[in-house]
Amino acid sequence: MDQIELKENIQADFPALNKKILKNDLIYFDTAASAQKPSVVINELSDFYLNHYSNVSRGVHTLCVEATFKYEDARKKVQKFLNAYSENEIIFTKNATESINLIAQSYYQRYLKSGDEIILSVMEHHSNLLPWYFLRDNYGIVLKFINIDSDGNLNLDHFETLITKKTKLVAVTHLSNVFGTITDKKLIEISRANDLHILLDGCQSISHIKVDMQEIDCDFYAFSGHKIYGPSGIGVLYGKENLLDELPPFLGGGGMISEVTYDGATYAALPNKFEAGTPPLVEAHGLGVALDYVESIGMDKIEQYEKILTEYADQKMADLDFVINYSKSKNKTSIISFNLNKIHAHEVASFLDVEGIAVRAGHHCCQPLMKLLNVTATSRISFGIYNTKSEIDYFIDSLTKCKNFFGVK
Ligand SMILES: Cc1ncc(COP(=O)(O)O)c(C=O)c1O
Known part of the structure; x- marks a missing residue:
């Protein structure tokens, strides 16, 4: 072809x-650094600013309703593209880096204590290293690294030897940004057999291979819109709903609360709980349009x-x-x-x-x-x-x- x-x-x-x-x-x-953008995405971004722009979710006027509709419609498109079960599993961030930091911090608060172990691999992008280094340096979390073989595949035998009773999570790339290696599905099987949570860094896989959250069965998946022909400034965190529900919020501010008093706050339901502040609404729309474009091919x-x-x-x-x-x-x-x-x-x-x-x-x-x-x-x-x-x-x-x-x- x-x-x-x-x-x-x-x-x-x-x-x-x-x-x-x-x-x-x-x-x-x-393209691995950032993909070029089709006209349809570029035109939609300017159309949003020209004809529909307002902040989202905070008003009843027409522009606000239109902007909110476009923002939430983008979430539906991402859900469909990833074949996630629910829109509540799609969190908009500014990039994959923020998505991984979100999980690292919130996951630590909910699930980890000093001495617990997380498994990464030796071929991770800094964006899937530094968020975990923070946990190692600040909270005593132990990090281990899966080796690669001479062809640049993850060594899954080595992975199995790293797992102990203290291992809680494995966080690895789904497609290496250096080698192009696709992570073997067996990694998920081994992780499941050992009751580990799984985060896949999907920055490269999102645009090159078909990804289906229900089939892959990871717990978390992170990617950036700019890698798949969408605008920069928009990222996605996919997470299984029951897990995201259990995690505390990462950033605090407007949009992520249910009620605030001088003594404290309760939080909004998913997905808003993880979307503090004005979101990248135009960029989210641009991502939705990019996904439509990709799906049309x-x-x-x-x-x-x-x-x-x-x-x-x-x-x-x-x-x-x-x-x-x-x-x-x-x-x-x-x-x-x-x-x-x-x-x-x-x-x-x-x-x-x-x-x-x-x-x-x-x-x-x-x-x-x-x-x-x-x-x-x-x-x-x-x-x-x-x-x-x-x-x-x-x-x-x-x-x-x-x-x-x-x-x-
Ligand atoms: C494998 C991988 N992970 C994470 C990232 C970080 O993406 P961003 O800078 O958009 O957050 C990249 C970007 O190059 C990448 O290739």
């Missing part, structure tokens, strides 16, 4: 892709298409003996991290930029993993629905040009 079969002339839906970098057409291989098709692109890039890169490919898992998609022999990742990324190709170079917010790989940085290409095989061909030619430019054998 090539581009034409995913959606005809899909690149025309994304105005940013018209940009020229020097004289070259832009090739955007940085179909997640199954997108998943299949991007796997084909990834395999194609993998094969082409394997033909280049000066490329070190770190994304070796057979169970991966859409993300490939690599280095060119003896050329620093930033030099590679700068060279490719001049060629018109946007790639990411650095530690990808995974500094501990970079240490483990014994590198300071990698370059990373990541695909979205607008990328094509011919872009990959151009990229492969540019890698050879880059090697020749730096005079490396």
Whole structure:
């Protein structure tokens, strides 16, 4: 399946892709950092501000009713997209980072005491490390890390050896932002068999593979809208309703209360309990529109298409003996991290930029993993629905040009 079969002339839906970098057409291989936005999302954001804008839930006037309807409609769309049981399971935040911090703090208050254990993995994004480091540093929670094998898959045998009676929660990435590895479903089975709660960092999986909360059966799932063609400034926390019900609120303020007196407060029911202050209402609407757009193409098709692109890039890169490919898992998609022999990742990324190709170079917010790989940085290409095989061909030619430019054998 090539581009034409995913959606005809899909690149025309994304105005940013018209940009020229020097004289070259832009090739955007940085969707893992943030996806480009289709016109339908951009237009809806301005329509909201032009025609429907007001704060939500706090008034009876027409604009407030319209804005509230759009905000709550976005929640329904997220619920449907994730196949969550209830809208009460969808909490809007500003990004995945906030979603994970919310769970870390609220979960600690409800379920943890000093000496309890949480299991992470060695390939987590800083956003799924720091919130747990806070618990370790402030409250004596013990953190353990699942190793990876030489192909960048989580080592589930090692995971099992880490579990003790004190283990309460496992919090891992659903799709690695460095390797593209998809987390094996067995992780959930092992966690369930050991009565552990499970948080999946869905920042990368949300746009590349079909995610179904009822089927995956995790307890918490976090993602950011900007990774799935929606605006920045909107995140989602999915949580099973019975668990979210039990957790205390994270932030306090307007919108999350039932009653406030000088002596204290009672809290609103879900989902409002976790949405203190004016929410990212326009951004939530933008996310809903982005999900509609993605669904109009179909997640199954997108998943299949991007796997084909990834395999194609993998094969082409394997033909280049000066490329070190770190994304070796057979169970991966859409993300490939690599280095060119003896050329620093930033030099590679700068060279490719001049060629018109946007790639990411650095530690990808995974500094501990970079240490483990014994590198300071990698370059990373990541695909979205607008990328094509011919872009990959151009990229492969540019890698050879880059090697020749730096005079490396
Ligand atoms: C795997 C993963 N987790 C978490 C994040 C953090 O996302 P945000 O900065 O939108 O909160 C990212 C973003 O790159 C990511 O790739």
